[in-house]
Amino acid sequence: MRLLIIEDEPGIARFLKQGLEEEAFAVDVAGTGPAGLALAQAQPYALLLVDWMLPGLSGLEVCQQLRAAHNRTPLIFLTARDAVADTIAGLQAGANDYIKKPFHFEELLERIRVQLRAPGPPAAPERFQVGPIVLDVATHQVHKGGEEIMLTQKEFALLEYLLRHKGKVCRRQSIIENVWDIHFEYNTGVIDVYMNALRKKLKLGKEDEYLQTIRGIGYAARD
Amino acid sequence: MRLLIIEDEPGIARFLKQGLEEEAFAVDVAGTGPAGLALAQAQPYALLLVDWMLPGLSGLEVCQQLRAAHNRTPLIFLTARDAVADTIAGLQAGANDYIKKPFHFEELLERIRVQLRAPGPPAAPERFQVGPIVLDVATHQVHKGGEEIMLTQKEFALLEYLLRHKGKVCRRQSIIENVWDIHFEYNTGVIDVYMNALRKKLKLGKEDEYLQTIRGIGYAARD
DNA sequence: GCAATCGCTTAAAATTGCCTTAAGACCACG
DNA sequence: CGTGGTCTTAAGGCAATTTTAAGCGATTGC
Known part of the structure; x- marks a missing residue:
């Protein structure tokens, strides 16, 4: 938008x-x-x-x-x-x-x-979900199961971006542009660090596939 | 009201x-x-x-x-x-x-x-609570345990705002707008000073998590 | 199977933002 | 006009976040 x-x-x-x-x-x-x-x-x-x-x-x-x-x-x-x-x-x-x-x-x-x-579909609640993970934009809260997970700003922004595009593959380039607002060159490993932090905080094991790595492309949130 | x-x-x-x-x-x-x-x-x-x-x-x-x-x-x-x-x-x-x-x-x-x-809500008492802290809007009093805590106008307003949104994260932006009525730009440190005063008067130690700081976002009242 | 690439993980540096204190501005009251 | 209290501003210190960097493990292509 x-x-x-x-x-x-x-x-x-x-x-x-x-x-x-x-x-x-x-x-x-x-x-x-x-x-x-x-x-x-x-x-x-x-x-x-x-x-x-x-x-x-x-x-x-x-x-x-x-x-x-x-x-x-x-x-x-x-x-x-x-x-x-x-x-x-x-x-x-x-x-x-x-x-x-x-x-x-x-x-x-x-x-x-x-x-x-008004012209489009009715009221999109600012709330996203994948598997047991629920993200509420308004209150800036994330829950897994009933438990609240405390995330930092960037962690939250990254998760939000992936969930907003649930089912789609997000390219690293898009993530860097939309979450980090970096528009030229990206050669840092920030995304990796944050994906790691997210998975750790959300206690996602290797068998959990809610946040998948798409090798060579980027990441994707999937149910 | x-x-x-x-x-x-x-x-x-x-x-x-x-x-x-x-x-x-x-x-x-x-x-x-x-x-x-x-x-x-x-x-x-x-x-x-x-x-x-x-x-x-x-x-x-x-x-x-x-x-x-x-x-x-x-x-x-x-x-x-x-x-x-x-x-x-x-x-x-x-x-x-x-x-x-x-x-x-x-x-x-x-x-x-x-x-x-008259009808629906028979005079709902305007009263909010988090943990041992009770805030009564009508009498403008705050108690912790049985003890009454004296708060100033702004301290009270800030606490009231947080308690009205208990469980949710309140952004600094919202707090400044709703408690201080300041619009456009909020680069002042007033909120910090008042949160500090509140915690001091309410004798909240580091281990008390009733009034949490959400770094980069704002604050939240939680049980 | 081997080399090359890519992603994961960890640690440490750089940065940001919060906490705390102190002091001045402002206001209501005597 | 002074006093006491409240509200606001400012600044240093400190802790969490963010970023950078580097080693290691995994995957891919040849």
Whole structure:
């Protein structure tokens, strides 16, 4: 899921980007209206987060131009508290929702999810499972059987990635890019170290095949 | 007591929010039907105030969907229509009461109080516990064993937040937003200082695991 | 069967993030 | 206007996490 944030305040943009990436979104950021518009038209996004006040083009204008070009990407406005009256104009221009700053991050997430699942299938619970292993994204917990397993951030991220692609083979390259955010060259053995840690903590013996090694390719989570 | 207002007119929403907050309610506001529905399903509210006319989903549809999902939260409609037929439909859909706009704020308050004390939950005492630690929201007291522990406002709020989510991992982000009401960026060390104060006052040694640190994520209250 | 490659395991270095303390800012109260 | 308490900021020390590195065992291809 790729999102685009059009927001000129670097602090807020960074905050949003980081938070959303932790929720497994791929996030691009544009700092001005024209830059954002160009990006939004250049490639397909699942959703746009647009600040109301922007240098170059206002958020409203960005929205209008997109809709005029028959771009129907869901769009949520981020608007300052006292500008709420304006947002009616925004909704008329084809925005799907708006949220007042300051807002709770969870509320934003909730609204994003609403937009993303409206056209598609209903509510995906953020919970993954393979065999006796259950991973809960919201509370950042992992259980095997009834027992809770304490994992570090990276361990959790790696397991989450494998479980999100259960049944599929994850190539080392993809894992490094998505879990470690390393996009060029990979010659380290980090993945191996972490797979080892995961298997140890989850007490997976050689006969357990929930986390399989695909030699020469990568790894796969399988029931 | 947390209420949710689903109302698209910003002026009315602000008016209600402010008035109710002065009455010591915690108030969330959603501006559209879908956003409100999502919020209402995402967390438990003591009561919902729902406008009849909403963008996205009508108040009636929100109500129907909630009840269909076995959500029994008391719900009061705010309706501008004097057409009695509509409100009957609302009550049949599972609403608990309705009030016609314009209304006197005192009247609304009175109806809210009726709903909150009358039916379903007979005054559930707001009380949370982890191990030997008991927190009473109503009297603002905390005990460990039989001994009363004096906490400051923020200490209490932090402990309350953790206990309300007992068993779950609370991210620093969520804590900062919900306890401190700080949005965008949380690079302060306030949480650490307060966790330290809490543990000290509650005399939790290293071996006590009621308030655990989840490194890189946040904290969790656990039995 | 042998060499080469790949993955597993362990240990230690580098880094990050939390704990703790102290001091200043702020506020309510006398 | 001072006092006491609460809240926030900042910094050093320390411990857990993350990364790097290297030796060993297993698997593959010839």
